[in-house]
Each structure stands twice: as C-alpha cells, then as structure tokens.
Amino acid sequence: MNNRKDRMIEEYIHDPYFSKEKYEEPSVCEICGVVFHDGVFKWEEAPKNAKKMVCPACRRIQDKYYGGVVELSGAFLKAHKEEILNLIKNEEEKEKNLRPLERIATIEENDDKITIKTTYEHIARRLGEAVHKAYKGSLELNYQSGAHFLRVKWHRD
Numbered sequence: 001m002n003n004r005k006d007r008m009i010e011e012y013i014h015d016p017y018f019s020k021e022k023y024e025e026p027s028v029c030e031i032c033g034v035v036f037h038d039g040v041f042k043w044e045e046a047p048k049n050a051k052k053m054v055c056p057a058c059r060r061i062q063d064k065y066y067g068g069v070v071e072l073s074g075a076f077l078k079a080h081k082e083e084i085l086n087l088i089k090n091e092e093e094k095e096k097n098l099r100p101l102e103r104i105a106t107i108e109e110n111d112d113k114i115t116i117k118t119t120y121e122h123i124a125r126r127l128g129e130a131v132h133k134a135y136k137g138s139l140e141l142n143y144q145s146g147a148h149f150l151r152v153k154w155h156r157d
C-alpha cells in the first residue's frame with residue numbers, strides 16, 4: 001500500500017530542494033498550491049492550519065535548476081507541431097496528478113525544434129517515451145550526474 005509513497009520519498013531525498021526538515025506539516029505552496037502532508041506532496045485542499053512555503057518544484061523553476069531537458073526535432077515535428085504539443089501537455093497533466101513535483105518548467109519553440117525543460121528527470125523520460133510511442137522516430141536518453149539529470153532527444157525526419 002505504501003510502496004509508492006516510500007519510493008517518492010526515496011527519490012526526493014537526494015534532492016537539494018527537498019528535505020523533510022524544511023517543510024512543516026501541513027504546509028501549502030504559495031505559488032502552485034500543492035500541499036505537503038504526511039511526508040508527501042499532494043494535490044488536495046490545504047488544511048486551515050497549513051503554513052505557507054514554496055515547494056521544491058516551484059523553487060527549481062524559479063532557480064532554473066532543471067532535472068531534465070527534452071529536445072524534439074525534425075521535419076515531422078514541424079508538420080505536426082500542434083498535435084505533438086498537445087500530447088506533451090496531456091502527458092504533463094497525467095504525470096503531475098500522479099507525482100505533483102514532476103512538471104514542465106519551460107517550452108521553447110523554434111522553427112523545427114521544441115525544447116522542454118522539466119523539474120525532474122522522470123517526467124522528461126515520460127514525455128520522450130510518449131512522443132516516441134505515438135510518432136515513432138528515434139529516441140535517445142542520456143542520464144547525467146548520477147541519474148539526477150536526463151537529456152532526451154527525439155527526432156523524426
């Protein structure tokens with residue numbers, strides 16, 4: 001039952017932006033509204049006594065301290081940009097519901113390239129895999145700095 005919760009704590013324990021001591025129970029992020037309660041971040045109504053804080057995801061976005069980058073490129077992308085961006089946004093929504101700290105920080109669009117920066121590596125992987133599954137092409141995943149940063153490249157001509 002508690003497996004998912006334990007795994008999430010384990011994952012964030014190495015995060016310089018996450019230490020249980022820093023967040024009081026219960027507390028609520030004044031930027032995104034995520035609640036820290038029972039040792040995990042979750043989307044729920046903030047309890048009345050919740051203290052205000054800035055969650056690790058919002059801190060990372062403010063500091064531009066990203067956990068992943070996804071680079072999409074190629075002629076196919078250029079021809080299907082809206083469709084692919086919609087897929088990306090839907091995947092982010094699903095991931096964020098499951099793991100509230102996994103988010104897209106920025107999306108940069110150029111002519112035939114999209115660069116997405118994410119708060120953590122897990123969502124970068126999910127986005128790359130979703131695009132690859134839906135549209136084929138080639139996918140490369142490169143973990144860096146002890147698996148805490150992921151560079152994803154997807155390309156289709």
Ligand SMILES: [Zn+2]
Pocket residue numbers: 029030031032033034054055056057058059
């Ligand atoms: Zn937040």
